[in-house]
Amino acid sequence: MPAVASVTFEVRDKEFVALVGPSGCGKSTVLNMIAGLVGPSAGEIRLDGRQPAGIPPEVGYVFQKDTVFPWRTVSRNIALGLEYRGVPAAERERRVEDAVRLVGLEGFEEAFPATLSGGMRQRVALMRTLVVEPEILLMDEPFGALDTHTKLRLQAQLLALWLARRQTVIFVTHDLAEAITLADRIIVLTSRPGRVKLIHEVKLPRPRDVIRIRETEEYAREFGGLWHVLGEEFAKADEGR
Amino acid sequence: MSPRAPIHLWRAGILLVTLALWEGLTHPAITKSVSRVAYFIDPFFISRPSAIWARFWHLNSAAVRVPLWELLLSTLESTAIGFAVGVSTGFVAGLILGRNERLALILGPYIVAVNSLPRIALVPLVTMIFGFGLAAKVVLAWLIVFFIVFFNTFQGARSVDPDLIHSARFLGASERQVMRTVVVPSALAWTFASLTPSVSFALIGVVIGEFIGGESGGGIGYLIIASLGTLNAADMMVALIVLAATGIALAIGIRQLEARLLRWRPEYQSRA
Numbered sequence: 459m460p461a462v463a464s465v466t467f468e469v470r471d472k473e474f475v476a477l478v479g480p481s482g483c484g485k486s487t488v489l490n491m492i493a494g495l496v497g498p499s500a501g502e503i504r505l506d507g508r509q510p511a512g513i514p515p516e517v518g519y520v521f522q523k524d525t526v527f528p529w530r531t532v533s534r535n536i537a538l539g540l541e542y543r544g545v546p547a548a549e550r551e552r553r554v555e556d557a558v559r560l561v562g563l564e565g566f567e568e569a570f571p572a573t574l575s576g577g578m579r580q581r582v583a584l585m586r587t588l589v590v591e592p593e594i595l596l597m598d599e600p601f602g603a604l605d606t607h608t609k610l611r612l613q614a615q616l617l618a619l620w621l622a623r624r625q626t627v628i629f630v631t632h633d634l635a636e637a638i639t640l641a642d643r644i645i646v647l648t649s650r651p652g653r654v655k656l657i658h659e660v661k662l663p664r665p666r667d668v669i670r671i672r673e674t675e676e677y678a679r680e681f682g683g684l685w686h687v688l689g690e691e692f693a694k695a696d697e698g699r
Numbered sequence: 700m701s702p703r704a705p706i707h708l709w710r711a712g713i714l715l716v717t718l719a720l721w722e723g724l725t726h727p728a729i730t731k732s733v734s735r736v737a738y739f740i741d742p743f744f745i746s747r748p749s750a751i752w753a754r755f756w757h758l759n760s761a762a763v764r765v766p767l768w769e770l771l772l773s774t775l776e777s778t779a780i781g782f783a784v785g786v787s788t789g790f791v792a793g794l795i796l797g798r799n800e801r802l803a804l805i806l807g808p809y810i811v812a813v814n815s816l817p818r819i820a821l822v823p824l825v826t827m828i829f830g831f832g833l834a835a836k837v838v839l840a841w842l843i844v845f846f847i848v849f850f851n852t853f854q855g856a857r858s859v860d861p862d863l864i865h866s867a868r869f870l871g872a873s874e875r876q877v878m879r880t881v882v883v884p885s886a887l888a889w890t891f892a893s894l895t896p897s898v899s900f901a902l903i904g905v906v907i908g909e910f911i912g913g914e915s916g917g918g919i920g921y922l923i924i925a926s927l928g929t930l931n932a933a934d935m936m937v938a939l940i941v942l943a944a945t946g947i948a949l950a951i952g953i954r955q956l957e958a959r960l961l962r963w964r965p966e967y968q969s970r971a
Contacts, residue, residue, distance in 0.1 A: 513868050525866040529884040529963040539870035572965040590870060
């Protein structure tokens with residue numbers, strides 16, 4: 459059985475889209491196709507009308523898995539993309555310093571990842587991607603492995619960074635609360651093989667406070683409506699197991 | 700008292716008891732009766748600590764034609780060159796084959812075939828080709844070290860986490876940059892695991908070469924063979940002890956280099 463059956467959706471420029479669905483519904487596969495890591499067996503991906511061959515240069519990708527290079531310090535990890543692009547050392551240093559400050563990693567610049575917590579490592583991974591200023595940011599359950607407290611802090615940091623720079627974001631998650639908190643639109647996929655079940659516009663004002671927003675009525679309404687739809691798919695995914 | 704102190708005490712105790720037994724059992728007054736139980740407990744075969752100590756100083760003095768430290772230097776020189784050449788060629792070959800599936804498939808059987816040859820069987824051939832001097836000793840050390848480092852690096856280069864490579868690509872890395880910033884550092888951890896055994900094996904290769912090489916080859920191995928010729932157990936013991944000490948010193952050196960270059964590894968980190 460294929461992971462993805464038929465998925466069609468469009469993402470607007472500078473939009474924050476969340477891709478939600480039960481595990482195994484092909485969310486990550488869709489993301490990897492956009493990223494050029496796997497080719498679709500049928501159909502096409504278009505970026506600004508073009509069909510990219512391989513990994514498109516304007517795309518940044520943050521994995522769920524820890525992909526910080528263990529043999530590089532925090533600042534040398536963040537500098538990677540700038541190094542690859544041949545950015546001169548002085549400018550590299552300045553941009554890395556800014557990035558470190560933006561996510562509160564001051565004092566850990568020379569630390570190796572082995573000494574950091576999972577949340578700190580994921581912040582390094584995020585800044586390593588953002589420091590090269592990608593136009594499109596793909597995130598595959600980037601906060602999935604973190605505890606609730608760390609997760610909320612990172613969501614808040616991500617929102618602040620996104621408001622400041624406004625990349626187009628496609629964010630994969632199976633956490634509906636996370637999707638509502640972060641996204642402009644939520645694309646709900648069905649259980650395997652994935653299809654688009656529903657595309658939902660999140661009508662919550664920005665800037666959003668990741669904690670307080672959960673206490674509002676509008677949030678409760680968004681959550682209640684979507685949970686009903688998503689709940690069906692989670693149940694189906696469970697039966698399929 | 701530090702928690703390590705009892706360990707050190709035990710170690711010193713074992714050494715002292717061994718030396719005392721050795722010296723005592725080979726004493727002229729009792730060695731006749733002891734050697735009736737085990738013939739080799741006799742200074743003729745195993746010498747005595749006091750005699751070994753005396754010979755150690757004699758062999759280092761001007762009384763001998765080639766002093767001990769010069770023999771040691773010759774052994775160290777061959778070992779160092781053989782080790783360096785073996786590690787660098789093994790590393791490069793391991794990287795190339797580790798990242799090139801097709802080449803690895805083609806060359807696989809040949810590598811296994813050459814590696815399964817007992818290295819000592821090659822000694823006569825190497826001697827025929829390279830003579831009795833430095834070159835032959837280096838080649839023997841290289842033949843052993845190359846394969847150890849090669850297989851480790853090969854494994855390391857193949858087991859690089861593909862997601863790390865993808866991450867590098869997303870950050871804009873070229874093929875060369877992926878090699879330099881992902882494959883090499885990640886394979887190095889595997890390579891280093893092979894360096895401690897490699898340095899001992901390099902020493903083995905060199906000593907075998909010196910057994911064959913004779914006086915023109917020199918080295919500690921030559922001292923061992925020469926002592927066999929004159930049935931001089933004390934000199935042989937001096938050579939063995941010097942070799943053991945050399946092996947330990949080299950292993951410590953490698954460990955320190957490793958701790959420096961792999962300081963990012965969790966086992967070398969004190970948690971923050």
